[in-house]
Amino acid sequence: MSLENVKEMIPKEAKPFKLVFEGPDLVIYTKNKKFFLEGTPKLKELTRILRKRIHVRPDPSILLPPEEAKKIALELIPGEAEVKEILFEPEFSKMIIFAKKPGVAIGKDGELSKALREKTNWYVEIVRVPLIPSAVVNKAREIIHEERAYRKKFLEKIGEKIQLKKGGKSVGWVRLTALGAFREVGRSALLLQTKTSRVLLDFGAGMSTVNKFPHTDAPEFLIDNLDAIVLTHAHMDHCGMIPLLYEYGYKGPLYLTEPTRDLMVLLQLDYIDVSHKTGESSPYTSKGIKQALRHSITLDYGEVFDITPDMRLTFQNAGHILGSASVHLHIGEGYHNLVYTGDIKFGPTRMLEPAFTQYSRVESMVIESTYGGKSDILPPLREAEENLIKVINETIENKGKVLIPVFSVGRSQEVMVVLANYKQQNPDFNIPVYLDGMIWDATAIHTTYPEYLSRALQRQILHYGYNPFADEMFIEIKNPTDRKNVIDEGDPSIILATAGMMNGGPVLEYFKHLASDEKNTLIFIGYQAQGTLGSKIQKGIKEVSLTDREGKTHAIDIKMRVDTVEGFSGHSDRRQLLAYLGNLVSKPKKLIINHGEPKKSFELASAANKLFKMETSVPWNLESVRLR
Ligand SMILES: [Zn+2]
Ligand SMILES: [Zn+2]
Numbered sequence: 001m002s003l004e005n006v007k008e009m010i011p012k013e014a015k016p017f018k019l020v021f022e023g024p025d026l027v028i029y030t031k032n033k034k035f036f037l038e039g040t041p042k043l044k045e046l047t048r049i050l051r052k053r054i055h056v057r058p059d060p061s062i063l064l065p066p067e068e069a070k071k072i073a074l075e076l077i078p079g080e081a082e083v084k085e086i087l088f089e090p091e092f093s094k095m096i097i098f099a100k101k102p103g104v105a106i107g108k109d110g111e112l113s114k115a116l117r118e119k120t121n122w123y124v125e126i127v128r129v130p131l132i133p134s135a136v137v138n139k140a141r142e143i144i145h146e147e148r149a150y151r152k153k154f155l156e157k158i159g160e161k162i163q164l165k166k167g168g169k170s171v172g173w174v175r176l177t178a179l180g181a182f183r184e185v186g187r188s189a190l191l192l193q194t195k196t197s198r199v200l201l202d203f204g205a206g207m208s209t210v211n212k213f214p215h216t217d218a219p220e221f222l223i224d225n226l227d228a229i230v231l232t233h234a235h236m237d238h239c240g241m242i243p244l245l246y247e248y249g250y251k252g253p254l255y256l257t258e259p260t261r262d263l264m265v266l267l268q269l270d271y272i273d274v275s276h277k278t279g280e281s282s283p284y285t286s287k288g289i290k291q292a293l294r295h296s297i298t299l300d301y302g303e304v305f306d307i308t309p310d311m312r313l314t315f316q317n318a319g320h321i322l323g324s325a326s327v328h329l330h331i332g333e334g335y336h337n338l339v340y341t342g343d344i345k346f347g348p349t350r351m352l353e354p355a356f357t358q359y360s361r362v363e364s365m366v367i368e369s370t371y372g373g374k375s376d377i378l379p380p381l382r383e384a385e386e387n388l389i390k391v392i393n394e395t396i397e398n399k400g401k402v403l404i405p406v407f408s409v410g411r412s413q414e415v416m417v418v419l420a421n422y423k424q425q426n427p428d429f430n431i432p433v434y435l436d437g438m439i440w441d442a443t444a445i446h447t448t449y450p451e452y453l454s455r456a457l458q459r460q461i462l463h464y465g466y467n468p469f470a471d472e473m474f475i476e477i478k479n480p481t482d483r484k485n486v487i488d489e490g491d492p493s494i495i496l497a498t499a500g501m502m503n504g505g506p507v508l509e510y511f512k513h514l515a516s517d518e519k520n521t522l523i524f525i526g527y528q529a530q531g532t533l534g535s536k537i538q539k540g541i542k543e544v545s546l547t548d549r550e551g552k553t554h555a556i557d558i559k560m561r562v563d564t565v566e567g568f569s570g571h572s573d574r575r576q577l578l579a580y581l582g583n584l585v586s587k588p589k590k591l592i593i594n595h596g597e598p599k600k601s602f603e604l605a606s607a608a609n610k611l612f613k614m615e616t617s618v619p620w621n622l623e624s625v626r627l628r
Helices: 003-009 033-038 040-050 066-076 102-106 108-120 135-146 148-164 242-247 258-277 286-294 381-397 411-425 439-448 455-463 480-488 507-514 533-538 574-583 598-612
Strands: 017-022 025-030 054-058 083-089 094-099 123-128 174-180 189-194 198-203 228-230 254-256 296-298 304-308 311-317 325-331 336-340 364-368 402-405 433-436 474-476 494-497 521-524 543-547 553-557 561-564 590-594 615-617 624-626
Touching: 003 017, 003 040, 017 148, 033 040, 033 054, 033 108, 040 054, 054 123, 066 083, 066 094, 066 108, 094 102, 102 108, 102 123, 108 123, 135 148, 135 258, 135 286, 135 439, 148 286, 148 304, 174 336, 198 242, 228 304, 242 258, 242 286, 254 258, 258 286, 258 296, 258 439, 286 296, 364 574, 381 402, 381 411, 381 521, 402 507, 411 433, 411 439, 411 494, 433 439, 480 507, 494 507, 507 553, 521 533, 533 543, 533 561, 574 598, 590 598, 598 615
Parallel strands: 025 054, 094 123, 198 228, 228 254, 254 296, 336 364, 364 590, 402 494, 402 521, 433 474, 433 494, 521 561, 590 615
Antiparallel strands: 017 025, 083 094, 174 189, 174 624, 189 198, 304 311, 311 325, 325 336, 543 553
């Protein structure tokens, strides 16, 4: 449908107005104040027909000067909302209010923001300031704000490209190429093509030094031809190499959820930092990260967006980490529907709801298989939590310290919620929990987006006013002196430190000093990949040698207790993967398996084939599969 056709369908009272496509959104900039204030409900029919988000915003010519608008805002919004900053983006006719309590700033049934719109003529957006301050969230928001003029142009260009070519053309065919994470875990990357579109799904870093990059040498992979990148979640094996694409000249959009955007920036910056510390060179610089941020377009779960002339994208909750999404792509008008699960957890956790399964139509699906093998049955969460608390309590009774290696995003926060809740029920359990690595920053991002957490946790935070992440039992370790104090102090404590597989990071510092004392305990709660130090210790070696930054080697006798508590995984185990498939309302005919060791992928494939009669395949990297 052309812009002219759409114009015809807009109610007359909106006149005079300007119609603009901003990325996947349609925006009506109206000079009619009444329509700006009351017009949105009249667009329901148009929203249904176009299947687009439609915003009504004031034309810049009717906006009150920012200084006056700011004054009115500060008078109107009560102090308890704790407004921290008010920014103006005239490019989008938008006033952005940053508040610690956005609910208070919006007012009951939105009455305050409505009054503010009426008095100032600005489109009002109210944004949450995290409970725990986060430098990364601030920086990401700052860049998006600073780059508003560029973003306005960029969004209009994208919008035009998606819209003007729309309709008429047939999809022709649908084809998927495996660029990484097939018959392996790491460097997730898939290329989805039709006759008119080329979309990249994830672009991650490999775990080993040999296969660090997805297959950019595949003949169909051309950076200049890419229409969009879609990112499922912020783990490095999915987002790690995205900045590289921007450094090589990609200028298109990156679709992701808001928490994924902030977590992605955090982990990529850390990746550069860690690379430098270990003397390796990082494949990209912070410039690439900034470029990715400039081109990011965020969407919430369940929102439907045109991302190319023949592809419509919807994100749904994947239950894996904060902001993680499965990708639903509706191709053509009912021509084909693909779901790429990304990493999924189809089971209860403290932090997130289980993965979404209610897709109305799915013909083919790409599913992960990290724990898809026959023997991959994990104990229930309740049991895992009890085991963890038991080992911790035994160590504390012995006056020892507990060291838990974790990834900064995901399991760290899950364990924090478990510990904080246990303390709520057992006030005697009053022992410090030190957080080292990027855990603190990642946790701050969790306090920025409570609406992405499980309903139970949201209730606890928003209604009962208790935020487990902000419990005073958690203490940030900021520098080597802090770290040394924690090691030297005699009292029992719990230490959560990165990296999760002990292949680097502050966890090694603690391990070096705590390993020789049998009072202490090392607890593994996450997957330990073959060949990592974590995996070796887990298997029972008694002596390791570690090389420090100066190149000196230290032999370490492991006398501390070493324990593994299973059941905390952010991935579905085999039963959950099969239950996920069983729960799908619309069963895919084609099931493509990725993100797993070959044996596990094949074992999942054969079970899915037997139970659900799905046509399954486990492609190699570089293979292409025709979906239709
Ligand atoms: Zn993941
Ligand atoms: Zn993954």
